[in-house]
Amino acid sequence: MGTPKGRWVIAAAVLGSGVAFLDSTVVNAALPAIAADLHADLGDLQWVLTGYLLTLGSLLVLGGSLGDRYGRRKIFQIGVLAFALTSLLCAVAPDTGFLIAARCVQGVAAALVVPNSLAIVSASFATEDRGRAIGAWSGLGAIASAIGPFVGGYLIDSVSWRWVFVINLPVAAVAAWIAWKHVPESRDEHASARLDVTGSVLLTTGLACLVYALIEGPGNGWKRGSVALGVIGVLALVAFVMVEARKRNPMIPLAIFRSEQFSGANAVTFAVYAAFGAVTFLLVVHLQTDLGYSALEAGASLVPLTACMFLLSARAGALAQRIGPRIPMTVGPLVVALGMMLLARVDPGTTYWETVFPALVVLGLGLSLTVAPLTATVLGAVDDSHAGIASAINNSVARIAGLLAVAVLPAAAGLTAKQGLDLVDGFARAMYIAAGLAAIGGVLAFLTIRRAVYVEPVTRPNPAIPCYDVGSRVAGSRA
Numbered sequence: 001m002g003t004p005k006g007r008w009v010i011a012a013a014v015l016g017s018g019v020a021f022l023d024s025t026v027v028n029a030a031l032p033a034i035a036a037d038l039h040a041d042l043g044d045l046q047w048v049l050t051g052y053l054l055t056l057g058s059l060l061v062l063g064g065s066l067g068d069r070y071g072r073r074k075i076f077q078i079g080v081l082a083f084a085l086t087s088l089l090c091a092v093a094p095d096t097g098f099l100i101a102a103r104c105v106q107g108v109a110a111a112l113v114v115p116n117s118l119a120i121v122s123a124s125f126a127t128e129d130r131g132r133a134i135g136a137w138s139g140l141g142a143i144a145s146a147i148g149p150f151v152g153g154y155l156i157d158s159v160s161w162r163w164v165f166v167i168n169l170p171v172a173a174v175a176a177w178i179a180w181k182h183v184p185e186s187r188d189e190h191a192s193a194r195l196d197v198t199g200s201v202l203l204t205t206g207l208a209c210l211v212y213a214l215i216e217g218p219g220n221g222w223k224r225g226s227v228a229l230g231v232i233g234v235l236a237l238v239a240f241v242m243v244e245a246r247k248r249n250p251m252i253p254l255a256i257f258r259s260e261q262f263s264g265a266n267a268v269t270f271a272v273y274a275a276f277g278a279v280t281f282l283l284v285v286h287l288q289t290d291l292g293y294s295a296l297e298a299g300a301s302l303v304p305l306t307a308c309m310f311l312l313s314a315r316a317g318a319l320a321q322r323i324g325p326r327i328p329m330t331v332g333p334l335v336v337a338l339g340m341m342l343l344a345r346v347d348p349g350t351t352y353w354e355t356v357f358p359a360l361v362v363l364g365l366g367l368s369l370t371v372a373p374l375t376a377t378v379l380g381a382v383d384d385s386h387a388g389i390a391s392a393i394n395n396s397v398a399r400i401a402g403l404l405a406v407a408v409l410p411a412a413a414g415l416t417a418k419q420g421l422d423l424v425d426g427f428a429r430a431m432y433i434a435a436g437l438a439a440i441g442g443v444l445a446f447l448t449i450r451r452a453v454y455v456e457p458v459t460r461p462n463p464a465i466p467c468y469d470v471g472s473r474v475a476g477s478r479a
Contacts, residue, residue, distance in 0.1 A: 001129040008182035009124045010133060014140045015175035016080045017117035019168045020110040023052075023087070026152030026164050028280055029299040032288040033161035034099070042415060044096040046215050049281060050403050051100045054211060055107030056114070057399030058204040061251050061392045064115035065195060072116045072123060073185045077176050079112025084172035091165040115392055120179075123186035149299025156295035196251035202240035203251075207400065209233030214407040252393060261381035262390065264448025265329075265374055269394055270401040271441030272333050272370060275434040277402025278409040279340055279363075282430055286423045287356070290348055301356055308364025309371070317372030325373035326449045332369030333442035337435040339363030344431035348424065366438075377449060409433055 031045045038044075067075040086106035093099035125133040155163040210233030213226045244250040257263045280302070287293040287301060320328045342359035350356075378394045413430035415423060423430075 001125065001133055005182065006125065006129070006133065008178055009121060009184075010140070012076075012175055012178040012183050013117040013121050015171055015178070016076060016113050018140075019080075019083060019087075019171050019175070020056075020113050022148040023106070023110075023165075023168060026148050026299070027052075028284045029149060029152050029288075029295045030156050030161040030164045031285050033156050033295060034096075037161065038093070038096045038099065040096045042410065043215055044100070045285070046281075046406055046410065047100045048096070048103055050211055050215070050406050051104040052107040052110070053277075053399050053403035053406070054207055055104050055204065056110045057107075057396050057403055058207050059108060059111035059200060060115055060396045060399065061389065062195065062200045063111040063113075064119065064389075064392050065251065066112065067116040067119055068187060069195070071185045071187045072119045073179055073183050075112050076116040076120060076183075077179050079109050079116065080172045080176045080179070082109035083113060084169050084176075085109075087165040087168035087172070091162040114395075120183060120186065124184055149302055150296065153294065153296030153299035161295075194249055196244075196247060196249065199240060199244055199247070199251040202236050202243060206233045206236030206240055207403065209236065211403060211407045214404070214411070253389065256390060256393070259381045260448055261377060261450060264444060265377045265381060266394055266397045267444045267448065268329060268333065268370075268441045269374060269378075269397050271437050271444060272336060272367075272374075272401075273398040274401035274405035274409075275336065275340060275437040275441070276367070278405040278430065278434050278437075279343065281406050282410065282415075282423060282427060283343065283346070286346065286427050290424050290427070291346070291350075292348075301352060302360065304357055304360045305364040305367070308361060309368055312365065312368035313372050316368045317376065320373035320376065324450075325377045326445065328369045328373045329377065329445035329449050330442050332366050332371075332373075333438045333440075333445065335366030335369060336363055337366075337438040337442070339366055340431050340435035340438060344428040344435075346427070370441075405434075405437075 027048065031048065034040055034048065035045060040048075063075070063079070083106060086102055086109050089102035090099055090106060093102055121133050151167070152164050155161075155167065209229040213230030213233060216226050241254070244252055245254050257266075284298045284302075287298040288295065293301065316328060316332075339359050339362035342355070342362055346355045346359070375394075378390055381390070409430055410426070412433055413426040415426040415430065
């Protein structure tokens with residue numbers, strides 16, 4: 001840390017992962033503009049988000065494995081350049097089908113970038129500086145996420161939603177150049193020579209078929225095609241578990257779930273991130289289509305959430321390290337649920353300061369209590385040699401949770417494609433359902449999480465920014 005080479009490494013990692021994280025938040029603000037331009041309904045918009053999350057969530061672990069085997073810098077550069085190309089395809093999309101297909105491929109590219117960006121930081125810095133380097137990576141990423149809604153909203157209102165994707169091109173080009181010029185290559189010399197392609201195909205196919213059925217089924221009366229694809233999806237996911245259980249070098253080693261602490265933390269992750277993903281999807285659309293916010297105003301409305309995470313995550317991590325993760329991970333999701341219940345009051349005629357702002361502050365407080373101890377619990381529940389795969393699994397769970405929530409929760413709240421983008425009737429119900437999911441996360445934490453001795457705490461100032469491998473040793477024995 002503090003050397004020119006160290007700054008170059010962090011710059012490359014932040015720029016590369018930043019476009020991947022930023023893209024998902026800015027695209028939320030662009031959804032109403034996309035709907036108006038491409039004549040998209042709610043189901044189309046769900047696919048614009050879930051197509052990206054589908055490939056990202058299901059291929060994260062494979063992307064990290066490719067970096068371990070072939071070189072993290074090399075795979076990172078390939079991913080960044082592919083992300084730029086697919087962003088260009090998104091920007092020129094003539095219709096929703098083309099845009100959704102481009103978003104799916106964009107998620108593949110992001111799956112190469114995201115796990116390897118932090119792996120590069122972890123591998124490049126000396127052990128004594130690694131924690132500060134990761135903190136700088138997280139903090140700068142949070143700042144980028146806070147600025148993103150302003151920039152994206154301005155481009156959407158002033159130019160076109162297409163520029164939300166165009167702006168990725170120069171950022172990706174700079175990240176690729178810095179990586180080529182200044183980032184040292186690293187790889188895992190003990191990585192398996194065989195990649196789990198079968199597992200990746202089964203997981204992606206199962207999720208794709210299941211998500212298609214869940215998005216399209218409620219709107220078309222659950223016709224045979226939707227039901228058949230849903231069954232295929234379930235069978236593919238069952239086959240994935242069976243294949244992974246028998247493989248010598250599986251993509252996801254199922255034995256890691258024998259740890260009650262690890263399984264419990266992932267269950268909490270699924271519940272909280274499912275709720276959070278559905279809320280961020282519906283809130284930005286609701287503010288624009290039902291309350292008359294501009295894209296810039298809707299994007300900027302989320303700044304209190306990011307600010308709370310940025311200011312409080314480190315403190316929450318320190319608190320959890322002193323008292324253990326159980327209390328923060330129990331209370332945090334319950335506070336998140338309260339924030340979501342407050343969002344249910346956001347209706348036409350209400351003002352930002354009386355409804356949206358206090359709800360997002362409460363939501364940010366709850367996420368701050370939850371996210372940092374959750375990361376540390378996942379890493380502290382496994383041996384040091386499994387820290388990377390444990391964190392990758394946890395973040396895959398988070399992305400898949402958001403994917404399934406965006407697919408399922410709108411229909412559960414009575415929102416279907418036939419209603420267009422009018423969310424007035426079902427928005428409050430959706431927020432209450434999301435609050436219930438978050439509260440379940442708190443209950444699961446109380447039942448499964450024990451007081452543990454942590455690794456050096458790693459904070460995620462923004463819930464969109466995961467940590468994949470902190471490179472820290474587990475301190476002491478696991479409680």
